Amino acid sequence: MPRIVDADAERDAILERCLLPFAREGxxxxxxxxxxxAAGVSTGKLYHYFPDKRSIAVALLERELASDVEALGAxxxxxxxGAKRRAAFLRFLEDRQDRLAATLLLALDHQRVEGAGAAxxxxxxxxxxxxxxxGIDAEVVITMVLGVLARxxxxxxxxxxxxxxxxxxxxxxxxxxxxxxxxxx
Amino acid sequence: MPRIVDADAERDAILERCLLPFAREGxxxxxxxxxxxAAGVSTGKLYHYFPDKRSIAVALLERELASDVEALGAxxxxxxxGAKRRAAFLRFLEDRQDRLAATLLLALDHQRVEGAGAAxxxxxxxxxxxxxxxGIDAEVVITMVLGVLARxxxxxxxxxxxxxxxxxxxxxxxxxxxxxxxxxx
Amino acid sequence: MPRIVDADAERDAILERCLLPFAREGxxxxxxxxxxxAAGVSTGKLYHYFPDKRSIAVALLERELASDVEALGAxxxxxxxGAKRRAAFLRFLEDRQDRLAATLLLALDHQRVEGAGAAxxxxxxxxxxxxxxxGIDAEVVITMVLGVLARxxxxxxxxxxxxxxxxxxxxxxxxxxxxxxxxxx
Amino acid sequence: MPRIVDADAERDAILERCLLPFAREGxxxxxxxxxxxAAGVSTGKLYHYFPDKRSIAVALLERELASDVEALGAxxxxxxxGAKRRAAFLRFLEDRQDRLAATLLLALDHQRVEGAGAAxxxxxxxxxxxxxxxGIDAEVVITMVLGVLARxxxxxxxxxxxxxxxxxxxxxxxxxxxxxxxxxx
DNA sequence: AATGAATGAGTCTTCATTCAT
DNA sequence: TATGAATGAAGACTCATTCAT
Numbered sequence: 001m002p003r004i005v006d007a008d009a010e011r012d013a014i015l016e017r018c019l020l021p022f023a024r025e026g027x028x029x030x031x032x033x034x035x036x037x038a039a040g041v042s043t044g045k046l047y048h049y050f051p052d053k054r055s056i057a058v059a060l061l062e063r064e065l066a067s068d069v070e071a072l073g074a075x076x077x078x079x080x081x082g083a084k085r086r087a088a089f090l091r092f093l094e095d096r097q098d099r100l101a102a103t104l105l106l107a108l109d110h111q112r113v114e115g116a117g118a119a120x121x122x123x124x125x126x127x128x129x130x131x132x133x134x135g136i137d138a139e140v141v142i143t144m145v146l147g148v149l150a151r152x153x154x155x156x157x158x159x160x161x162x163x164x165x166x167x168x169x170x171x172x173x174x175x176x177x178x179x180x181x182x183x184x185x
Numbered sequence: 186m187p188r189i190v191d192a193d194a195e196r197d198a199i200l201e202r203c204l205l206p207f208a209r210e211g212x213x214x215x216x217x218x219x220x221x222x223a224a225g226v227s228t229g230k231l232y233h234y235f236p237d238k239r240s241i242a243v244a245l246l247e248r249e250l251a252s253d254v255e256a257l258g259a260x261x262x263x264x265x266x267g268a269k270r271r272a273a274f275l276r277f278l279e280d281r282q283d284r285l286a287a288t289l290l291l292a293l294d295h296q297r298v299e300g301a302g303a304a305x306x307x308x309x310x311x312x313x314x315x316x317x318x319x320g321i322d323a324e325v326v327i328t329m330v331l332g333v334l335a336r337x338x339x340x341x342x343x344x345x346x347x348x349x350x351x352x353x354x355x356x357x358x359x360x361x362x363x364x365x366x367x368x369x370x
Numbered sequence: 371m372p373r374i375v376d377a378d379a380e381r382d383a384i385l386e387r388c389l390l391p392f393a394r395e396g397x398x399x400x401x402x403x404x405x406x407x408a409a410g411v412s413t414g415k416l417y418h419y420f421p422d423k424r425s426i427a428v429a430l431l432e433r434e435l436a437s438d439v440e441a442l443g444a445x446x447x448x449x450x451x452g453a454k455r456r457a458a459f460l461r462f463l464e465d466r467q468d469r470l471a472a473t474l475l476l477a478l479d480h481q482r483v484e485g486a487g488a489a490x491x492x493x494x495x496x497x498x499x500x501x502x503x504x505g506i507d508a509e510v511v512i513t514m515v516l517g518v519l520a521r522x523x524x525x526x527x528x529x530x531x532x533x534x535x536x537x538x539x540x541x542x543x544x545x546x547x548x549x550x551x552x553x554x555x
Numbered sequence: 556m557p558r559i560v561d562a563d564a565e566r567d568a569i570l571e572r573c574l575l576p577f578a579r580e581g582x583x584x585x586x587x588x589x590x591x592x593a594a595g596v597s598t599g600k601l602y603h604y605f606p607d608k609r610s611i612a613v614a615l616l617e618r619e620l621a622s623d624v625e626a627l628g629a630x631x632x633x634x635x636x637g638a639k640r641r642a643a644f645l646r647f648l649e650d651r652q653d654r655l656a657a658t659l660l661l662a663l664d665h666q667r668v669e670g671a672g673a674a675x676x677x678x679x680x681x682x683x684x685x686x687x688x689x690g691i692d693a694e695v696v697i698t699m700v701l702g703v704l705a706r707x708x709x710x711x712x713x714x715x716x717x718x719x720x721x722x723x724x725x726x727x728x729x730x731x732x733x734x735x736x737x738x739x740x
Numbered sequence: 741a742a743t744g745a746a747t748g749a750g751t752c753t754t755c756a757t758t759c760a761t
Numbered sequence: 762t763a764t765g766a767a768t769g770a771a772g773a774c775t776c777a778t779t780c781a782t
């Protein structure tokens with residue numbers, strides 16, 4: 001009998017550990033050797049689970065997107081009022097900042113590999129999922145999220161999340177009736 | 186010595202024409218051959234003006250940053266009132282969207298080549314220059330700019346600029362006194 | 371110990387099924403995975419019967435040579451007169467064409483793996499066996515056999531066997547006394 | 556101005572020097588490094604003139620075929636009578652034996668790379684060219700040539716050319732009127 | 741000085757072989 | 762024992778950089 005493996009779990013574990021090198025170095029600069037090392041496997045095993053480098057990048061992005069949406073859902077699960085949702089959302093962003101920033105980098109690289117506009121559908125789905133969970137039209141909020149993440153990548157030190165969300169407060173809480181209205185600063 | 190002028194002009198022309206391939210393909214995926222072709226020169230000439238690929242990327246980003254700030258200055262030059270400045274700023278963003286998006290991609294790649302945090306200083310300088318020109322604290326505005334650019338890269342079709350700037354209206358026009366003149370710095 | 375019989379039989383069955391992929395792809399291009407699949411076993415089992423790829427190629431050629439000589443012997447068994455021997459030989463060639471062509475390819479590849487001249491002894495033994503069975507000096511006949519096989523490999527469609535053997539009729543039937551009995555050796 | 560090169564000549568020189576390693580090792584076993592070394596160039600240069608390994612193999616075969624036919628034409632150029640043609644042909648075979656054997660190996664490998672039957676057209680063209688030059692139907696002669704070459708590969712030492720051609724004398728000189736008739740033996 | 745052919749280290753990928761199960 | 766997942770050395774191919782012309 002062969003070595004028994006849960007292929008899906010293995011694949012998933014590899015992806016989990018691939019995220020960092022792919023995001024940090026970028027698709028064009030990570031070497032499969034780096035990826036394998038980060039994943040704690042041999043390059044051969046990498047190719048046992050993925051046909052090529054490109055596929056890893058694609059699978060990585062897909063997995064991150066699904067994971068992000070799921071995590072957001074979980075974060076907002078218990079929050080019933082607008083204020084609680086807002087707070088939960090901010091906590092989610094804060095906690096998941098690094099991972100989300102990585103996803104952004106992955107998505108931008110994705111364009112290089114799959115061609116311009118390849119991520120458009122994904123981005124819209126993201127926006128709509130966010131909107132649905134927050135109960136708003138997330139058009140502007142998703143942009144601010146992207147902006148915050150881009151800033152975080154470029155300048156990891158100082159991004160004042162609170163201030164940014166206060167600035168788009170009305171987007172987050174457009175017609176809030178179930179709790180006290182909030183005014184910016 | 187007219188050579189010097191010509192040399193500078195040629196170097197500059199090369200950088201100008203390098204922007205697109207570097208931004209589109211990304212540092213790790215553009216080949217010097219692509220760059221040379223886009224610039225309309227031989228690879229030999231490329232190496233006459235730049236010691237290596239990395240230097241081109243760095244010079245490219247520096248040039249873009251300077252150019253952007255200068256262009257913004259020019260765009261805002263005649264606008265004396267807050268409303269006019271805001272309008273001029275939006276027009277600037279609209280006109281320069283592609284180029285700014287390219288700069289963002291360049292900056293993100295820069296991190297990969299020069300190491301994390303390498304762009305932080307630059308970004309802050311950018312923010313401060315923008316703030317000075319608009320007469321505001323551009324902390325949130327610069328984030329929104331980054332967000333808009335990231336969205337544009339990921340989904341070139343639909344970004345409703347106007348709506349985004351309306352959302353952060355109070356950041357752009359904190360005093361809300363449309364006709365009070367503003368001075369940079 | 372019936373195990374030994376089974377083991378030999380299995381080894382033999384593997385070789386039988388290996389012939390085609392080894393001949394078709396060539397030693398350098400067949401992969402052990404292909405071989406295992408064609409043989410209907412796991413690669414693990416392959417390594418149970420053969421220490422490495424090279425050994426399979428060698429064993430394959432040896433087995434084919436033995437099998438060919440045996441088959442020729444069987445084909446000529448009942449043919450007592452020169453004419454009958456000639457007819458039986460032609461039928462043998464016709465029936466076994468594909469297999470013999472495969473053997474030729476195997477032998478040529480053998481040279482690549484074992485070094486030049488490695489097949490010389492084998493070829494001469496072949497020629498002598500053929501000569502003994504046909505009761506002639508098979509020097510020219512063996513060459514024509516090789517030629518026919520090479521042609522068959524290169525152009526599977528049209529090789530007119532009859533015509534070729536007619537051309538070397540005198541080599542096949544030097545005495546021209548159709549009914550004189552011949553004895554091998 | 557760039558290094559000035561006659562690309563065709565360069566390509567041709569590489570092919571000339573590639574013949575041996577490709578024929579000796581076989582397509583699947585030669586490494587590009589071997590090929591480059593044999594050609595006296597870097598692997599990079601190899602890829603400057605040929606898109607990939609496969610293309611080298613194909614170009615090699617094409618070049619050899621053309622060269623062989625041309626050489627045969629030259630060898631037979633002055634020979635007017637059947638006897639002289641036969642003699643010139645045998646001398647050609649003798650002189651070119653190694654090279655022709657290499658071509659055969661190339662052609663057999665070609666099947667592995669390009670698929671079965673890929674060499675059929677080429678082989679027929681060869682046969683027809685040979686037939687035209689010798690003024691005969693070369694169907695059997697080409698087979699004997701292949702046989703002789705195959706034997707030469709498998710057993711470089713002893714192939715008695717004269718004896719083989721005597722055996723197919725009537726094929727070479729079917730209805731010879733312009734010189735004395737020849738009988739085998 | 742300017743060109744692009746040449747170099748060869750380094751990349752992605754394959755595959756003979758091993759070995760945990 | 763038999764399996765096929767895992768290994769990693771080695772192969773085809775690329776491309777930043779050099780340099781002959």
